Amino acid sequence: MSTIRDKLREYRTAGYYTEFEYHWTMAVDLDRCTGCEACVVACQAENNLPIVGEKRMRQGREMKWLRIERYWDGDYPDARLNFIPMLCQHCDEAPCEIACPVFATYHNQDGLNAQVYNRCIGTRTCAVYCPYEVRFFNWFTYTWDEPLEQQLNPDVTVREKGVMEKCTFCVQRINRAKDLARDEDRRVADGEAQPACAQACPTDAIVFGDRNDPDSAVSRKLEDPRAYKVLEELNTHPSVVYLKNAREPLAGHEDDDHHGEESDSHAASPVMWSEESSEAVA
């Protein structure tokens, strides 16, 4: 007889889903990224993200499911700026899913890290467990001044106070693509489901698709030798893959193995945001 406790243990065992129906994956080519933040704006518009204002921003309560992080290469004046778009990595072994006491966050059969707003009780444990700092808490019920509430996306819930939220890989668009595919009794074709950020990207740096399909654009990106995952060493198995920046090294920095072919991917992957790096940027 299986008790609730057994069910919980089964659920929380790593790799609950061994095979995914679709395995939605995003590839971000950092060589193509110009840091224009069109994806950030597109995400904001698509997913009903509130503008929290200057005061809340300073308190670290901004809502940005997708943000562009900046990293400096070299010292002034021979400095160069690198960008890395950071969003929910939809980890296959997500730390946040282990944390949630009420299963408001879980992994579904499409490899998506789901966040169920109506189940969330706002313990914020998931945000603590997330190594990528991409979960955001609604400290207030944010409102939109007239007539801005007219531009809210009806396909996305407007979140209330006390609820955790994060990037959903635009699941409303995925659901729509699946619905259209169901009409014709076929699988979703490559490029049919596009999140807002991938659609907005002017340089096509963001590519989204199904990893289970070997011919999809994202599967081809994964075979690129530049591919790496952020904080891979934590064994979170992220679904977002970054393609390393492969520019010429700066003059005077040829010795840095940051851009060398033989360097391991960890050394080349940017470090996470920290106090030191913020001071360096400032």
Add this chain to the structure above:
Amino acid sequence: MSIGVFEAARPVIKGLIIAVLAIVGAYIGHWAHGAMLNDYTPVQPIEFSHEVHAGENEIPCEYCHSWAGRSATAGVPSVETCVGCHKGLTEVRDTPDVVKLFDYWERGEGIPWVKVHDTPDFVHFRHKPHIRGGVECQTCHGPVEEMVRVTRRVDLNENLRMPWCIDCHTEEDVANGRDCLTCHY
């Protein structure tokens, strides 16, 4: 002396507390009964009778609610749709509700219908997959063609609460029917 007064008043205070609790309980119970456990029959701006239109005249549901098979929402017909038929129906032109309809038409206003079957904002119910799966409208909405004023019947759909959805999704073995992201996103 003061202790003595308090001691004397104790049964009175106890009685008061019980009375307050009873009143609050009755109030909450009454509210819960009205909000969750009752049929819901709002009065509409025009006494539109589904019994006459869908029942006697056998107009199919999707003639007016034409988006049900194509999109998430079934939609209510525009005033234009109503007037399109009623312009030719001179024998009912003088009934009070048709006069009201033509008033809205001449003012160029929409009719502020009251929504009967509603789900919370965090539920994204979609009509299209249900129509595609062959679910009858009456399964969720009840025998609308027999209703003069549309009622949300609690005995039929448990006021559209989630266990009722999940029961059907499990019975019919819907693909990903028990996944949260199917409805909540």
